[in-house]
Amino acid sequence: xxxxxxxxxxxxxxxxxxxxxxxxxxxxxxxxxxxxxxxxxxxxxxxxxxxxxxxxxxxxxxxxxxxxxxxxxxxxxxxxxxxxxxxxxxxxxxxxxxxxxxxxxxxxxxxxxxxxxxxxxxxxxxxxxxxxxxxxxxxxxxxxxxxxxxxxxxxxxxxxxxxxxxxxxxxxxxxxxxxxxxxxxxxxxxxxxxxxxxxxxxxxxxxxxxxxxxxxxxxxxxxxxxxxxxxxxxxxxxxxxxxxxxxxxxxxxxxxxxxxxxxxxxxxxxxxxxxxxxxxxxxxxxxxxxxxxxxxxxxxxxxxxxxxxxxxxxxxxxxxxxxxxxxxxxxxxxxxxxxxxxxxxxxxxxxxxxxxxxxxxxxxxxxxxxxxxxxxxxxxxxxxxxxxxxxxxxxxxxxxxxxxxxxxxxxxxxxxxxxxxxxxxxxxxxxxxxxxxxxxxxxxxxxxxxxxxxxxxxxxxxxxxxxxxxxxxxxxxxxxxxxxxxxxxxxxxxxxxxxxxxxxxxxxxxxxxxxxxxxxxxxxxxxxxxxxxxxxxxxxxxxxxxxxxxxxxxxxxxxxxxxxxxxxxxxxxxxxxxxxxxxxxxxxxxxxxxxxxxxxxxxxxxxxxxxxxxxxxxxxxxxxxxxxxxxxxxxxxxxxxxxxxxxxxxxxxxxxxxxxxxxxxxxxxxxxxxxxxxxxxxxxxxxxxxxxxxxxxxxxxxxxxxxxxxxxxxxxxxxxxxxxxxxxxxxxxxxxxxxxxxxxxx
Ligand code: MOS
Numbered sequence: 084x085x086x087x088x089x090x091x092x093x094x095x096x097x098x099x100x101x102x103x104x105x106x107x108x109x110x111x112x113x114x115x116x117x118x119x120x121x122x123x124x125x126x127x128x129x130x131x132x133x134x135x136x137x138x139x140x141x142x143x144x145x146x147x148x149x150x151x152x153x154x155x156x157x158x159x160x161x162x163x164x165x166x167x168x169x170x171x172x173x174x175x176x177x178x179x180x181x182x183x184x185x186x187x188x189x190x191x192x193x194x195x196x197x198x199x200x201x202x203x204x205x206x207x208x209x210x211x212x213x214x215x216x217x218x219x220x221x222x223x224x225x226x227x228x229x230x231x232x233x234x235x236x237x238x239x240x241x242x243x244x245x246x247x248x249x250x251x252x253x254x255x256x257x258x259x260x261x262x263x264x265x266x267x268x269x270x271x272x273x274x275x276x277x278x279x280x281x282x283x284x285x286x287x288x289x290x291x292x293x294x295x296x297x298x299x300x301x302x303x304x305x306x307x308x309x310x311x312x313x314x315x316x317x318x319x320x321x322x323x324x325x326x327x328x329x330x331x332x333x334x335x336x337x338x339x340x341x342x343x344x345x346x347x348x349x350x351x352x353x354x355x356x357x358x359x360x361x362x363x364x365x366x367x368x369x370x371x372x373x374x375x376x377x378x379x380x381x382x383x384x385x386x387x388x389x390x391x392x393x394x395x396x397x398x399x400x401x402x403x404x405x406x407x408x409x410x411x412x413x414x415x416x417x418x419x420x421x422x423x424x425x426x427x428x429x430x431x432x433x434x435x436x437x438x439x440x441x442x443x444x445x446x447x448x449x450x451x452x453x454x455x456x457x458x459x460x461x462x463x464x465x466x467x468x469x470x471x472x473x474x475x476x477x478x479x480x481x482x483x484x485x486x487x488x489x490x491x492x493x494x495x496x497x498x499x500x501x502x503x504x505x506x507x508x509x510x511x512x513x514x515x516x517x518x519x520x521x522x523x524x525x526x527x528x529x530x531x532x533x534x535x536x537x538x539x540x541x542x543x544x545x546x547x548x549x550x551x552x553x554x555x556x557x558x559x560x561x562x563x564x565x566x567x568x569x570x571x572x573x574x575x576x577x578x579x580x581x582x583x584x585x586x587x588x589x590x591x592x593x594x595x596x597x598x599x600x601x602x603x604x605x606x607x608x609x610x611x612x613x614x615x616x617x618x619x620x621x622x623x624x625x626x627x628x629x630x631x632x633x634x635x636x637x638x639x640x641x642x643x644x645x646x647x648x649x650x651x652x653x654x655x656x657x658x659x660x661x662x663x664x665x666x667x668x669x670x671x672x673x674x675x676x677x678x679x680x681x682x683x684x685x686x687x688x689x690x691x692x693x694x695x696x697x698x699x700x701x702x703x704x705x706x707x708x709x710x711x712x713x714x715x716x717x718x719x720x721x722x723x724x725x726x727x728x729x730x731x732x733x734x735x736x737x738x739x740x741x742x743x744x745x746x747x748x749x750x751x752x753x754x755x756x757x758x759x760x761x762x763x764x765x766x767x768x769x770x771x772x773x774x775x776x777x778x779x780x781x782x783x784x785x786x787x788x789x790x791x792x793x794x795x796x797x798x799x800x801x802x803x804x805x806x807x808x809x810x811x812x813x814x815x816x817x818x819x820x821x822x823x824x825x826x827x828x829x
Contacts, residue, residue, distance in 0.1 A: 092719045093574050096560045097323070097553070106323040109293040112281055114351040118147055120201045120341055121208040122360060123215050124194035128224035128749025129429040132188040132197055132217055139214040140200055145207035147348055149215070150199045150340075155185035156347040158339055160309040179427065182399040184336035190219065191399055192431040193226075193750045194363030196337055201348060205355070224429040224749035228370040228395045229266070235393045235424035238401040244392070244423025246411055248476070253418030254387030257378025261455050265375070265447040267799075267817045269395075269742040270368040270735075271754075272436050273761055276325025277358065278335075278365045282342040283351035289316045294338065296321050297331035298591025299550050299584045305334035306342060322582035327554040328732070329435040330365040332593050337364055362742060362754040366434025369394040371406060371443050375451035383459050383469040387418035390448065394440075396425045397432035404440030409525055410448050412477035412682065414470040429749055435593070437732045438795040441526055446736075449522035449800035450815065453807065462505065463521055463804065464491050475682035483681040483781035484788070486712040487523070490688045493773050494521065494710040498690035507811035515694040517705075518809025524687035524797030528714070528779070528788035529596040530674035534587035535604035537566065539612050539666040541658045543640045544576045547608070551589035551601045552582040555728075556791055557721025558597050564718050565602050565785060569609035571638035587669055595685065595789035598717055600672070603783040607670035610784075613637055615666050619657055626652040626660070674783070681781050685713040687793035689733070689801040695809040700821030702806055704734055708771045709798070714779035714788035722790060726772040729794020735762040736795070737802035738818050 100106040125132075137149040150156075161183055182191055185199065198215050202208035225231055237245065254260060281293040290312070296302040299319040307314040324331065337354065345352035356364060376389040390410040396402045407421035438445075456466035471488065474481050494500075503519035504510055510517040536548040547566050553559045559579045567574050580586060589601050617635050620627040620642050627635065627644060636645045643651035658666070692706040709726050716722045739760035745752045753759050778786025799817055806824065807813050814823050 093560060093564065095557055095721055096563055096579065101323070108276055108323050108325055109281055109295050109321060110277065110279060110353070110355050112293045114281070114283055117351040117353055118201050118203060118348060119205040119208045120199050120344065120352055120354045121212040122196045122337060122354070122356065123198040123200065123212045124360060124363065125190045125197050126217065127190055127219045127221045128193040128226060130190050130219050130221040132190065133220045134218045135197065136216040137198065140211040143207065143211035143214060145203040146200065146211045147203060148201045148344070149211070150185060150201070150344055151197065152185045152187055155340070156343045158309050158343050159311045180399040182336070184340045192363065192397065192429055194360065194431065199340060199344060201344060201352065226428055226430055226744050226749040227746045228372065228426055228428065231426050231428065232372060232393055235426045238403050238425045244403070244407050244421060246419070246421045248411070249418030250387070251389065251420040254376045254378030254389055257386040258381050259379045259455070259458055261377045261451060261458060263375055263451050263454055263815060264372065265450060265815045266372045267370070267443055267446060269370045269744070270436060270740045271362050271742050271759060272328040272330045273361070273756060273759060274326025274328055274330070277355050278330065278361055279353065279355040280338045280341050281351065281353040282345040284346050288312045290318070290342065292317065292319045292342070294319060294321055295324060295331055296334070297324070297327045297552055297554050297593050299552055299582060300588050301591045302334050303584050306339065309339045310342065317584070319584045320582065321552045324552055324554040327592070328437045329439060329593065331554070332435055332591060335365055358756055359754040362751050363431045366432065366436070367742060368436035368443070369396065369402065369433035373444070373447040375447050377451055377455045379455060379459060381459070383461050383466050385414055385416040385470045388414070388416050389420045390444070391422040392444065393424045393426060395428050395430060395433065397430055398427045400432045401425055402433045404435060406440035406444040409441055409444050412475045413448065413523065413525060415472035415476060416470065438526065438729070438792040441792060442736065442796045442799070445522065445524055445797040446799045446803070446817065449797055450803050453520065453804040454813065460505070464495060464500070467491070467523065478682055480680060480682055483528070483683045484714060484777065484779040485686065486775045486777055487686045487688070489775055490686060490710040490712050494688045494690045494708050497708040497771055497773060498692060498706060500690065503808065507808050510809070512694065514698065515696055516809040518693050518695065518805045518807070519690070520693070520801045520803065520805025520808055521688060521690045522797040522800035522804060524689065524793045525684050526595055526792040526796055528683040528685045528782055529594055529599060530603070530678055530782055531590045531596050531600040532671065532673040533589045533600040533604040534669060534671045535601060535608045536587050536667070536669040537605065537608035537612055539654070541655060541664050543572070543655050544578065545570060545572050546578045546580060547605055548580045548586040549589045549601050549604065550581065550584055550586040551597055552592045554592045556725045557718055558592065558601070560721045561598050561602060561718040562605050565605050566609045569606055570613055572640060595791040595793070598785070598787050599783050599789050602717065602785055602787060604670055604672035606784045607672045608668045611668035611670060612666050616642055616654060616657060619661050620652055626657065678781060683782050683788065685711065685788040685790055685793045687711045687797060689798045691801045691805045693802060693805040693809055695806055695824060697810070700825035702738055702819055702824060704766070704768055704802060706768055708773065709794065710773040710775065711790050711793055712775040713790035713793060714777065714782065715786035716774045716776045717785055717787050722774065723772045725791055726794045727770045729791065730770045730798055731762050731767050733795045733798025734766055734802070735760070736817060737799040738762070738820070739766065741818050
């Protein structure tokens with residue numbers, strides 16, 4: 084374990100750069116002789132291109148090429164399944180259809196690229212793209228999940244979605260039963276930064292890429308596969324990212340196409356997609372319908388749970404996520420069954436989004452728990468406590484740490500849960516109905532493999548390096564603090580370099596896993612430096628000769644003997660004595676096999692107070708308290724910011740976010756930021772964040788479990804539960820818009 088020094092609540096290390104324009108995002112890079120590409124999308128959702136007139140575009144000013152299925156340069160690795168997506172949990176290849184960008188006149192989804200226009204400026208490429216005329220042989224498109232639920236299939240390897248413990252139908256025999264159906268719409272990540280790539284072939288087989296990716300090593304591998312070249316010859320840079328939320332967890336076909344076209348035209352080529360293209364070409368949270376069955380005794384003990392989820396995917400690829408997983412281990416219950424299915428529609432493929440499937444599943448399970456508590460006439464926290472489990476009932480093993488009871492209690496105090504009335508619709512504030520709701524969230528705490536390098540220089544400064552991209556959660560800040568906690572070097576003398584494949588290999592930024600993975604590697608590299616310093620000082624003839632390592636403390640650039648004030652040596656001096664200009668350590672870090680004896684999860688509890696206007700149906704989140712049991716909090720300020728960000732996303736999921744398809748055409752009706760409503764300042768109250776901040780004794784040397792996803796998982800359920808408490812009306816279909824509340828109140 085590291086010394087339990089107080090984590091300094093430092094500011095975000097890149098905050099100033101981000102707000103002053105110093106941070107360079109992929110689209111900020113300009114290269115000599117660079118060309119610009121613009122995608123032309125299909126106007127139908129299913130069918131075939133019957134004619135494609137590119138003549139006008141080709142002769143428009145500044146145009147360098149128009150690429151369609153008739154002249155797209157080959158992508159050699161695409162003989163392999165599905166475009167060489169990279170490491171991590173990769174979408175599974177599928178059989179019925181194959182999608183290879185610009186490889187055939189077949190149209191599989193609305194907005195599918197039918198041409199990529201390249202010109203010497205973005206404006207000229209955009210103009211030329213507008214001149215392309217296509218005609219289509221149109222077929223009826225199946226885009227409505229609700230209509231096609233009966234056509235669902237069981238995907239292969241669906242994250243263990245089909246599960247049984249005890250008897251599948253035990254809930255039916257319970258004295259108190261509940262069956263409820265929940266649905267969530269398509270949601271789109273909508274980060275501020277537009278998606279795209281800048282590709283530069285620096286030699287015949289060497290490539291420089293500036294991309295919007297959550298994993299530079301993953302993009303490197305994907306391109307190496309696609310172009311059949313050695314990953315070592317591919318350099319990927321993504322130091323900053325203007326929000327990912329999951330869309331950058333894979334390499335998308337249009338990115339690979341841009342790389343291929345850049346090679347063909349012999350110039351660096353940039354693609355910056357439009358906002359509306361980001362609704363179809365970089366994934367979304369899939370439309371999902373769920374049924375929950377609960378059976379309980381009258382004393383509030385659960386007898387059986389069944390959870391079935393059906394989600395949309397594309398015709399050409401199965402995307403699966405862990406929608407039903409929480410149900411398997413969250414509550415003590417002898418009989419649990421889950422089922423997970425997909426419906427293959429004429430739509431573009433989904434991807435993980437913000438707390439991904441777990442957030443979708445938590446909305447259903449935690450709404451149902453609230454409904455059951457109401458049936459049992461129990462306080463929703465009391466109902467959860469009666470079914471609390473200290474060990475993981477799915478795997479029959481202990482949790483590495485679980486302080487959820489404390490989280491319930493702290494959150495309840497902070498929101499003023501005592502003011503909640505068991506009887507719904509019984510509190511008013513002026514013309515508004517007032518209600519309280521809560522929900523639990525949970526997400527895996529991972530310990531992935533990662534590498535990091537630490538360099539201590541003779542001037543007392545430290546540089547820490549890792550390829551990991553900081554997509555916004557404050558990874559660089561957390562790594563700085565971890566290095567500080569090991570070496571005692573002041574944070575302003577520590578520099579973190581990240582987001583580049585020239586640095587030690589790191590996993591993709593996602594799954595709330597990076598402080599655990601890369602943080603451990605930084606911890607180990609810094610520990611190796613510390614050991615070297617201690618050896619140099621304590622060896623025979625050294626300034627602290629004969630001392631044991633555990634007597635020595637490193638702080639503020641000085642190695643000293645604890646309890647003996649006079650005995651010390653400055654790190655700088657020590658390095659000089661030994662003629663060292665730098666101590667340079669690289670460490671690979673992964674969890675020990677003992678981790679397998681534990682279930683590792685981060686937990687959260689969300690509490691909200693809502694006001695509901697009975698005349699207009701408007702729901703306002705008046706107060707939000709989110710409590711995280713995510714182990715030791717390494718960086719208190721950025722952790723709190725991340726929680727606020729997650730809750731903001733949760734408010735959007737609960738109340739405003741929905742990508743609407745006009746099923747007559749299979750097209751989006753609101754694919755702009757004006758019409759797709761992410762939560763804005765006026766929707767977001769002051770959010771109180773509380774951290775249990777108890778180190779996990781197992782997962783990694785920091786005791787930090789990770790906390791990105793749990794900031795959002797469960798939040799929408801807490802809002803739905805609060806709306807019920809305020810009005811007595813249950814909305815099971817997100818988002819909870821005024822029309823749905825009105826219908827219920829009328
Ligand atoms: Mo996240 S959905 O792991 O980017």
